[in-house]
Structure formats: structure tokens, C-alpha cells
Amino acid sequence: MAYLEVQDLWKSFGGTGAVLRGLGFTQERGEILCLLGASGCGKTTVLHILAGLMQAESGRVRLGGRDQDGIPVHARRIGYVFQDHVLFPHLSVRRNVEYGLRMLKWPARQRGRRVHEMLELVDLAGYEERPVRGLSGGESQRVALARSLAPAPDLLLLDEPLSSVDQRLRGDLVAELRSVLEAQSITAVYVTHDLEEAYFMGDRVAFLHDGRVNRIDAPSALVANPVTVACARYLGMGNIFALDTSVGRRLREWAISSADSGLDRFGIGTTHLLIRPQTELRTGHRDGGQGLRCRGKVAALRPKVNEVQVELALSQPDLEGTTIRLDLARTGISRELQTDLEASVAGSAAGPWTLDANCVAWLTE
Amino acid sequence: MNGRLRVLVWALPPFIFLGAFYFLPLVRILVTALGPDRLVGGGQAVLPDWRSLAAVLGFTTWQALVSTAASLVAGLPLAWWLRDHGSRLRSVARLLLTVPFVMPVVVTASAFVALMGPSGLLNRWLMGWFDLSAPPIQLMHTFGIIILAHVFYNTSVVVRVVSGFWSQQDRRLAAAAGTLGATAWRTLVTVEAPLVLPAVVSSGLLVFLFCFSSFGVVLILGGLRFSTLEVAIYRQAVSYFNLPAAAVLALVQLAVTFTAMSLYTRLQRRHAVPQQVESTERLADGGPRTRGHWIRDGLGTAAALILVSPLAALTVQSFSVGTSEWSLVNYAGLLQGRADSAFLASPVEAVGNSVRNALATMVVSLVLGTGMAYTLFLMPGRAGRWLDPVFLLPLGTSAVTLGLGYIISMGPLRTSSLLVPAAHALIASPFVLRVILPALRRLQPGLRQASAVLGATSRQTWWRVELPLLLPACAVASVFAFAVSMGEFGAALLIARPEHPTMPLMIFGLLGRPGLANLGQAQALSVVLMAVTGASMFALDRLPVAIREF
Structure with missing residues (x-):
């Protein structure tokens, strides 16, 4: 007791x-x-x-x-x-x-x-x-x-x-x-x-x-x-998508498409998908590389004290119009990524990106 | 207009008025009491010998002490009960408890006669129930009824001051004591009581001050057997026309009240901000309502009802004649002109006089109070701080003393019918000052600057910006001054001409005459005065300006 x-x-x-x-x-x-x-x-x-x-x-x-x-x-x-x-x-x-x-x-x-x-x-x-x-x-x-x-x-x-x-x-x-x-x-x-x-x-x-x-x-x-939607919100995490919307369903398919995307934690009662803001972003789609592949244009780049906030507007066919916000650690940004990010902001080209597979989490209501 | 001149313009009217109607009378009292020309009265004045002076002073002090103790005993449990806002019963009780304090003294006196006089409500009931031939309650002209009337008045002072202070106390202090293992009783003794002690002491001091200068209650209810300093001053001045003796007594009175006043203000200042009440979240009264709550609420409400029962009895009695039937005879009598050849005016004329006096008081005290407020507001630094208590001096001077001063000092003006409004304006001006000054201090200084930048002279700014913003405060102050003048008794008794009596004087006169018809009319007129006072206080309650209490 x-x-x-x-x-x-x-x-x-x-x-x-x-x-x-x-x-x-x-x-x-x-x-x-x-x-x-x-x-x-x-x-x-x-x-x-x-x-x-x-x-x-x-x-x-x-x-x-x-x-x-x-x-x-x-x-x-x-x-x-x-x-x-x-x-x-x-x-x-x-x-x-x-x-x-x-x-x-x-x-x-x-x-x-x-x-x-x-x-x-x-x-x-x-x-x-x-x-x-x-x-x-x-x-x-x-x-x-x-x-x-x-x-x-x-x-x-x-x-x-x-x-x-x-x-x-x-x-x-x-x-x-x-x-x-x-x-x-x-x-x-x-x-x-x-x-x-x-x-x-x-x-x-x-x-x-x-x-x-x-x-x-x-x-x-x-x-x-965080496990629950309310807790994730209280911890200041954005990028929470309800699975019962069309965007949510397509995001789920996309997340499941990558092997190591925390699918094992997807259980009964899961209602939302969270893309953790603090994650890694790589440039290009490398063969055999793990992670979530996406295409998109960087809508905004906001430098903060210890991190850079990246607003990524996805443009791959089934996820068009979805925006996710990422807080990338300043020290973790390679020169190559830096150049690509800036190019994406300036030009209209939607570059290929790879997100760390661990960034996906499943939430319950 | 430069700053110095502006202060002068505002300060001049109050200073001239205070000089003529306050300081001059006081100085004349001083001179009469101590100076060489003691033989004002025409013949050999008889100064009070030390023995009788000590006797009067002793009785005054003794009855004030007893009244204070009794008021504290009655008021503290009620204050404890009312420290939390909460149930509906409590807010009703709180409202009931404010009523006695604002009632004019003659209303109180006739209310006590109506409740426990020989033909009062209680005696009527008791004689009816038990078939008695003589009234069983014989309290008129006793020490007891004086104390009861004082308790009636001052319990509300104790309750208001103490419960107001107590409700500011952070309820979590008691909760903290509870979590540290203190029972409710020990929490009260070790934490709550020590923290409200300053409020208890200052309310006690205030009550002592009021009872020490008690005049109407002792004069009307005490009869000829009892005499406080105030009553003695009145008797020496009016019955024996022994002005030097009256002046000596007035001097003693002044000395005692000023000492108590300065003690009180010092205490107030020291305990102005004793506890922090910044916490946003007070501990809610979370427990379920137990039987204890109901018993407490019941007892508290009963106590509040008992306290206002004299006023209820007064109302009932005013509608009955002789036996217990309802009738309007008493009110009709008021309209019929002079009740008794002893009076030089009818009740209707008295009402007219009172209203005229009150309106004049309103105007004069508003001018005076506003002048005082601006003087203090514009006067820089030290001088202002020194002037503040000077403007409050009339508060600490008894009305009878003031009246005596006027009799001595006003010479040919003594018969003027303007003297009563002048005295009333003097008594009301500290209240007006206390309402207007905070309102003035709250005005945004930027408003004046904005108006000046837009091209307004300081006079235009005052007329178009400041005055409109001060109007609510002026309204409150006017109602206050009106009510003070309507109910004032002591000063009017000494200076009003017999052919121009005010309502309180008329009531006093009627109460002093034999016969049930006179008594009935006195009670009816008292009810009218009570209604006027009650209505003013109700209006004050509705007006959106905070009144600083004393």
C-alpha cells in the first residue's frame, strides 16, 4: 500500500x-x-x-x-x-x-x-x-x-x-x-x-x-x-495533428512509410500525431538513410538564442499545404544545411529534406 | 496666476471662516475662563469649585469607560462573526449594524423612550401579558439606560472598525496556524487576536471619545440626576447663564478630547499598513455549512436585530396612540400647528428651518471643504502636513463647546439665524474635506497639462476639466453635510433662537413636555428625521465615491 x-x-x-x-x-x-x-x-x-x-x-x-x-x-x-x-x-x-x-x-x-x-x-x-x-x-x-x-x-x-x-x-x-x-x-x-x-x-x-x-x-x-495531447501542448510542443482529419491520415501513412518511426508505440486510443520540434533535419534524400523523407519550401527562418526556428511548408503531393515548425539546435546545423535552408527561403524551389525518424510520437486525447 | 497666489485664493475663505467661527470662539472661551473679565454675566460669577469639577469629570470618565467596555463586549463577537463576507444573513446584519451609527442623537433618545420608557413598547407588552398595573421596566433617568444608548451607538463603531480591519487579514495566516497544529481557539488567541489588536484599541479609543463628549443621550435619557462635562457646560451656560463656569468646563473638555484625538491619529498612522494583502487568492470558505455555522449566523443576526430594535419600536410607537391600535393621529398632530403654548413654532416650521439650515450648510461646507482640499493639495510639503490636522480640529471639538463659544463671542450676531448653519458647516467641513481631497489626488496630473497645452488658462481648466471630474465627490460631500446638519443637536440647542427651532430641538422640546400627545408627536417627528437620515445614507451608499471613514 x-x-x-x-x-x-x-x-x-x-x-x-x-x-x-x-x-x-x-x-x-x-x-x-x-x-x-x-x-x-x-x-x-x-x-x-x-x-x-x-x-x-x-x-x-x-x-x-x-x-x-x-x-x-x-x-x-x-x-x-x-x-x-x-x-x-x-x-x-x-x-x-x-x-x-x-x-x-x-x-x-x-x-x-x-x-x-x-x-x-x-x-x-x-x-x-x-x-x-x-x-x-x-x-x-x-x-x-x-x-x-x-x-x-x-x-x-x-x-x-x-x-x-x-x-x-x-x-x-x-x-x-x-x-x-x-x-x-x-x-x-x-x-x-x-x-x-x-x-x-x-x-x-x-x-x-x-x-x-x-x-x-x-x-x-x-x-x-508526453503521451497526451494536453501534456504535449503544456510542454510547448506544436505540430500536433489529429488523426481523424485527412491531413492527419496522410501524415500517418507518411510516418508509417519510414521503418523506425516509433510505430511500435502506436497503440489503441491513439488520436494524434506529434512531430517533435526539437529534432534533426538533413538535406536531400540519401539512399538507405533512415528517416522521414519529405519535400517542402522553407516558409520562414527565425533565429533564436540557442536555436533556429524553421517553418517548413510541405509540398509533396499527398501532404501539400501542411506546415510544421522545427526548432533546430544552432550548433547542430552543418554548413551544407545552412546553405540549403537559405537557398530554399530565397528561391521557390522545394528541396528534398529528411527528418529524423524519432521525431514522430503518438498521442492520446 | 502663479502658484503661491492660487494657494492663497483657495486658502483664504477657509482661513477666514475658521478664524471667525472656530478660533475666535475658542480664544474667547479661554479668555473667559482664565482672563480677568470673568464677570461677564453682569453679576458675580460662581466658578465651579474643584470638588464639583472633579465629580463631573469623574462621572464623565466613568460612564465613558463603562460604555466603551460594554460596546467592546457587544461588538467584538459580532466583528469576529462579520470578518468574513459570506452568507446573505451576514450582509443583512452588516447593513443593520451601520444604521445606529448614522442616527441623530435625538432619534436615538426617543427610540429608547419608545422601547423602554414608562409607556414604551416593552412595558406596554409586559403590562398586557401579565396584567400589571405599573410599568415593570423603570429605566428612564438611570445609569443603565445611558450605557444602553451608548452601546446602541457605539457597537456599530466597534464592529465596523474591527471587522473591516479583520477582513483585510490574510485568511491563510489562520490556515497556517491550523496546519502547524493550532486549534481554532488557539489560532484566534495566538494569531488573529494579536493582529487585530490595533484596530480594537483604536475603536475603543474612538468610542471613549464619543462617550466622553456624549451630550444628547445624557441630557434626554439621564434626566437631572446625571451630568457629563457637556451637560454641565450646557446647564451652566443656559440655565444659570454662568458663562465663566461653562468656559472652565469647556476648557477641560477640550483638553481631554484633543489628547484622545491625537492618540487616535497617532495610532492610526502607526498601524496604517500592518499586513500585506497582496495575495490574489484568499482561502475560500471551503467547508460545508455545519450546524455551528447556522447557530452562529442565527445568533449574529439576532444580535443585530436586538441592536436596531429601539428604532423599530420607535416606528411602531409613532403609529399608535394610548392603546395598541394603529393610527396616524401623531402625524396628523404634527401638521396642526403648535401642539403646546410652550412652543414658539410649529413642527412644520421646524422642518422648514432644518431643511433651510441644511441647504445653507451644504453650500457653505462645500465651499469651505473644497477650499481646504485645494489648499492641502497645492501646498507643498511640510506646510500641508502641518495644516491637515488644523483643518480636522472642528472634529475634535464638541458641539456644545462650539455653541458656548458662539454665545460668548458673537456679540450682536448672537441672534442671527445664520449662526446655526455656520456652526453646522464648521462641523461638516472636515467630512467634506475627507471626501474631496482623495478625489482631487486621484485626478491624473496629465489632464491639467493636456488642457494647458490645448490653450486653456488654469481657470478654464478648472471649470471645464477638474470641476466636472470632482462633481461625484461633491455630490457625496453635499449629502453628507446635509445629513450632518439635519441631525445636529448640541450646537443648535445653545445657539438657535427659540422661535426658529430645528427638528432635533423640536423633538427635544416635545420629549420634555408631559402628556402622551407630545410624546407621540415627538416620536412621529423622530421617525421623519430617521427617514431623512436613512435616505441620505442610502443615497451615499449608491454613489460611486469611496468615503474614508474616521
Whole structure:
């Protein structure tokens, strides 16, 4: 049995449809799970329900085998790091951190030791007597973390804890946060809308869409193979074609025509075809070479910082009028390809191209 | 016109007015109290001896403290309940709770008479139910009824100030305490209460200030047995015409109220922005409605209803004569001319006087307040900051003191019927200033520049651009000034001529006369005044300009 089991949560606010529509996931002890999703998709609602700050209409939450229904917030032993921290403004750093320990009626001596230990953990030793009003965003965030970790909660919930921190500091803080959580071997649910944060924080990432967990996997697997249309869109991948259109059908035939085009992953329920933007493009059709052959004219060439965006308007008979966008790594572009691309933009000739066969992926709705 | 001259043009009218109708009377009070010419009254004036002065001061302070404590006890649970917007019941209760605060003091007084007077609603009911021969509730002219009336008034002050502040509090602070293991009760004690403490203290201070300067309630409901400083000033000035004694009392009154006022403003400034409320997503009241919610909502609504019950009783009583039948006799009586030979004017004339005064007050206070607002707006830096509290001084001066000042200082003008609107305009001008100044500060500076670039002189710009944009604020300020003048009692009582009474004075007079007919008419006239005040406040609520509360 998993440490945290969330089953079939339903929740709606007022008249505006359900925010959660049967959401569920499981989590092992010591694992950090990221809930990733667009704003308004119900990420924070999930945390509120887990903490007991809100009641789900139906569904079940079990933590360590114990049904959480009916246990009031204060008795749940759950840590919660709020968006923009929510430190108690009338208390010092020390009083903030020891607040939970006072609720557990720890004696003063032990409280002091624990506060010191926690502040050392978040690298704020010596900040004990400071008022929280003067702290910077990063410092407040670390105090909030220390405060929620001090009573050694069974589960730590973090709600976009870095959203109010300066963008430049965020990278460092993600790494720092991750190492603190690992050092405490804590089980954590981390909510974010930022793909990079999710990628570096989570042991696994659950992508939330339409009130459900749309996709849950290790971060690298999620990026490598989005599997669902919604997830691929959220990861910023274009070139998604529905298979029930004529273009889609012809694209499928074209993709299947090449041997190594991921056809093995084409299974039941597949509805869309994705051509990953980050791929390789070669010039000409070489005999015996692997890959997807196509003809087309380069409609536009847009240089970006690390890559070049190529807009390829296909012109082979059965795919005429289909445009795909590719993000080619700058360093990967050979002189030959460069020349051909530029020639294709300038002239009207539709050159022969070969796309890497791995760029095709199959998606489900 | 250069900048300095413009400030002068705007500043001149308020300064002349304040000088003549505020500072001059105050200085004359000072001179009368302390100066050599104490024998103004013609004969040997009897100054209050220390003993009786201490007794009056002691009682004033004591009743203010008790009233403040009682208002806090009544108001804090309601504020706690109203801190979250939410159910429909709560918004109804919130609306009910604003009503007492805006009611004129004579309306409150006659409402309490209507509820618990010897022939009041409660006594009528109780005598009917239990077949009693004498009214069982004998609260008139007791300490209790003074405190009750003060609680009626000031509970809404406590509720508004505290719940307004409380609702700004980030609900996630309580949620954070909850996740850290604090029960609802401990969260209230360790997190929520400490954070609203500044609001509790400042509302308490405000209530103390109001109760310390309480005049109408003590005079009408307390009878001859009780005397606050205000009532003592009035009695010395009007009953004994002992102006030096009245002046000494007024000086004490001024000293105490200014101290409390400055404490209050200092507190306000220090706690102006205590918590960050930037979070876009407040914690929704997500839990299902339990039985606790219903009980709380029920109790809260009941409390709000009890609080406004005197006003309901007043309305009921105004429509009944003697026994419990419904009739319009009281209202018809108002139209029949003088009820009693003791009055020099009829109720209809009183209504006319009040409306005339209120309209004059509206005009004068609008000119004054706008002048003050522009002076503060154009005055650079330090001088402006120093002037702001000067313009607010009339707020901290009791109406009775002001009236006394006019009696002493106005010489031949004392009999002028313009004196009442002048006093009312002075009392209303800080409110007008507080409405117009924010509106003025919100005007985009680019508008003036754009108008100037298009060839308009500064006067044309004011007429064609600024004034139209300030009109909504002016409308709000006018309604406010109108309502203040309609309900004002203390100053009018000292300076209005007996042949030109205002509505509150007429009500006061009718309440003081024996006989149920007089009482009935007093209550009918009170209902009219209540309706006018209620309608103005309702209009204010609809106008799209924020009013800064005090």
C-alpha cells in the first residue's frame, strides 16, 4: 500500500463547473511529487484538501494507511508552505519557527534546540530574534520552510513557494530546497506551474488537466514522451495533428512509410500525431538513410538564442499545404544545411529534406 | 496666476471662516475662563469649585469607560462573526449594524423612550401579558439606560472598525496556524487576536471619545440626576447663564478630547499598513455549512436585530396612540400647528428651518471643504502636513463647546439665524474635506497639462476639466453635510433662537413636555428625521465615491 493515496477527488466552487473531477494519485514515502498545471487547474485546491483546509465533495485521502476524512486541520501533522510565505507578522523568526512546537507542548529547551537546528538547515542561523517584516523574499521563504519542517510533519505541502522570489534566485533556491527536503527525507507534494521547477524538484511529476491527473511520470520521461495531447501542448510542443482529419491520415501513412518511426508505440486510443520540434533535419534524400523523407519550401527562418526556428511548408503531393515548425539546435546545423535552408527561403524551389525518424510520437486525447 | 497666489485664493475663505467661527470662539472661551473679565454675566460669577469639577469629570470618565467596555463586549463577537463576507444573513446584519451609527442623537433618545420608557413598547407588552398595573421596566433617568444608548451607538463603531480591519487579514495566516497544529481557539488567541489588536484599541479609543463628549443621550435619557462635562457646560451656560463656569468646563473638555484625538491619529498612522494583502487568492470558505455555522449566523443576526430594535419600536410607537391600535393621529398632530403654548413654532416650521439650515450648510461646507482640499493639495510639503490636522480640529471639538463659544463671542450676531448653519458647516467641513481631497489626488496630473497645452488658462481648466471630474465627490460631500446638519443637536440647542427651532430641538422640546400627545408627536417627528437620515445614507451608499471613514 502506498504511503499517500488520493482517490477520486471531486470539488466544485459555486456554479462554475467542477475544478476537480475524479483526481487521484499515489505516492511513496520519501518521494517528492510535483503537481504541474496551468493556473486555475485546481493544484492549490488539491493541497487545501490534503491539509484539511477544505472539504472535497467526494473522494478519499489516506496517509500512512489512515483515512484523513474527519481529522481536523490541526490534528493532521501536515506541513504547509504557502505561496508568499504567510509568516506571522507579529512574531519574530524564532517564534514563527517554534509555533508548531508550542502547539505540541514541547519544553522550552528542546524547542530552542530544534529552532536552531531548523534555521541552520535553511542557512539562517543567527536570525532568531529578527522581526519577520524586514526579511527579503528568499529569507521569508526559508523561514516558512523551517517553520513547516520544525514539527517533523508526515507530509509537506508546498504551494508555489518560489513564485514571489526573484527570478534570478529561483534556480539556486530550487536546488537548495531540494537538498533540504532530501536531507529530511520528507514526503512532499510540490505545486508549481513552472516546468523547469517541476523538472528539478520532482521525483515524479503529475500533470493536472481538466480536474484529473492527466499524466504522471518521472520528469525526464514526461518530457521525452508526453503521451497526451494536453501534456504535449503544456510542454510547448506544436505540430500536433489529429488523426481523424485527412491531413492527419496522410501524415500517418507518411510516418508509417519510414521503418523506425516509433510505430511500435502506436497503440489503441491513439488520436494524434506529434512531430517533435526539437529534432534533426538533413538535406536531400540519401539512399538507405533512415528517416522521414519529405519535400517542402522553407516558409520562414527565425533565429533564436540557442536555436533556429524553421517553418517548413510541405509540398509533396499527398501532404501539400501542411506546415510544421522545427526548432533546430544552432550548433547542430552543418554548413551544407545552412546553405540549403537559405537557398530554399530565397528561391521557390522545394528541396528534398529528411527528418529524423524519432521525431514522430503518438498521442492520446 | 502663479502658484503661491492660487494657494492663497483657495486658502483664504477657509482661513477666514475658521478664524471667525472656530478660533475666535475658542480664544474667547479661554479668555473667559482664565482672563480677568470673568464677570461677564453682569453679576458675580460662581466658578465651579474643584470638588464639583472633579465629580463631573469623574462621572464623565466613568460612564465613558463603562460604555466603551460594554460596546467592546457587544461588538467584538459580532466583528469576529462579520470578518468574513459570506452568507446573505451576514450582509443583512452588516447593513443593520451601520444604521445606529448614522442616527441623530435625538432619534436615538426617543427610540429608547419608545422601547423602554414608562409607556414604551416593552412595558406596554409586559403590562398586557401579565396584567400589571405599573410599568415593570423603570429605566428612564438611570445609569443603565445611558450605557444602553451608548452601546446602541457605539457597537456599530466597534464592529465596523474591527471587522473591516479583520477582513483585510490574510485568511491563510489562520490556515497556517491550523496546519502547524493550532486549534481554532488557539489560532484566534495566538494569531488573529494579536493582529487585530490595533484596530480594537483604536475603536475603543474612538468610542471613549464619543462617550466622553456624549451630550444628547445624557441630557434626554439621564434626566437631572446625571451630568457629563457637556451637560454641565450646557446647564451652566443656559440655565444659570454662568458663562465663566461653562468656559472652565469647556476648557477641560477640550483638553481631554484633543489628547484622545491625537492618540487616535497617532495610532492610526502607526498601524496604517500592518499586513500585506497582496495575495490574489484568499482561502475560500471551503467547508460545508455545519450546524455551528447556522447557530452562529442565527445568533449574529439576532444580535443585530436586538441592536436596531429601539428604532423599530420607535416606528411602531409613532403609529399608535394610548392603546395598541394603529393610527396616524401623531402625524396628523404634527401638521396642526403648535401642539403646546410652550412652543414658539410649529413642527412644520421646524422642518422648514432644518431643511433651510441644511441647504445653507451644504453650500457653505462645500465651499469651505473644497477650499481646504485645494489648499492641502497645492501646498507643498511640510506646510500641508502641518495644516491637515488644523483643518480636522472642528472634529475634535464638541458641539456644545462650539455653541458656548458662539454665545460668548458673537456679540450682536448672537441672534442671527445664520449662526446655526455656520456652526453646522464648521462641523461638516472636515467630512467634506475627507471626501474631496482623495478625489482631487486621484485626478491624473496629465489632464491639467493636456488642457494647458490645448490653450486653456488654469481657470478654464478648472471649470471645464477638474470641476466636472470632482462633481461625484461633491455630490457625496453635499449629502453628507446635509445629513450632518439635519441631525445636529448640541450646537443648535445653545445657539438657535427659540422661535426658529430645528427638528432635533423640536423633538427635544416635545420629549420634555408631559402628556402622551407630545410624546407621540415627538416620536412621529423622530421617525421623519430617521427617514431623512436613512435616505441620505442610502443615497451615499449608491454613489460611486469611496468615503474614508474616521
